Amino acid sequence: MIETQKEKRFRFLFVFFLLSASSILQNCSLAEDAELKKGREIFEKYCVLCHGSEGLGNGKLANGKNVRPANLQISRLTDEQKYQIITKGGQAVGRSSFMPPWGLEFSQSDLKSLVLYINTLKKQ
Numbered sequence: 001m002i003e004t005q006k007e008k009r010f011r012f013l014f015v016f017f018l019l020s021a022s023s024i025l026q027n028c029s030l031a032e033d034a035e036l037k038k039g040r041e042i043f044e045k046y047c048v049l050c051h052g053s054e055g056l057g058n059g060k061l062a063n064g065k066n067v068r069p070a071n072l073q074i075s076r077l078t079d080e081q082k083y084q085i086i087t088k089g090g091q092a093v094g095r096s097s098f099m100p101p102w103g104l105e106f107s108q109s110d111l112k113s114l115v116l117y118i119n120t121l122k123k124q
């Protein structure tokens, strides 16, 4: 089949469109990976002591405490509720003050990446 000039140009544009769409998608998933990585780093440094590395609520500091650190794998909280309890601490949302507030420690985007990360710990 002989392509006209117009068809050639259309084909070029179409391929160009596909390439840019795929690179945009790739960048989005890279950004998400970076956020998850940040969330994991903070979690492993600050949260694991109570919640345990898999979020089961069995970290070292959980021993002998009346209030168990929540099992994050079976959390029923919405993302917004998680964000609130992480930022303001347990007491501010009517739960135990054993869950500390982190809002002054981390930026908003760090707090969001924590929510993103703890969601990956969840078992269906």
Ligand code: HEC
Residues within 6 Å of the ligand: 042, 043, 046, 047, 048, 049, 050, 051, 061, 067, 068, 069, 070, 071, 072, 074, 075, 076, 077, 082, 085, 086, 090, 094, 095, 096, 097, 098, 099, 100, 102, 114, 118
């Ligand atoms: C000193 C111990 C301790 C540390 C450290 C800690 N938590 Fe908690 N966390 C708790 C306790 C205890 C609860 C349960 C409070 C309750 O049920 O009254 C809790 C509850 C939560 C909940 C609510 C989950 C649910 O479904 O009820 C989230 C989310 C959470 N913690 C996230 C975090 C994150 C993220 C970090 C680290 C930045 C962190 N916690 C650090 C003790 C801790």
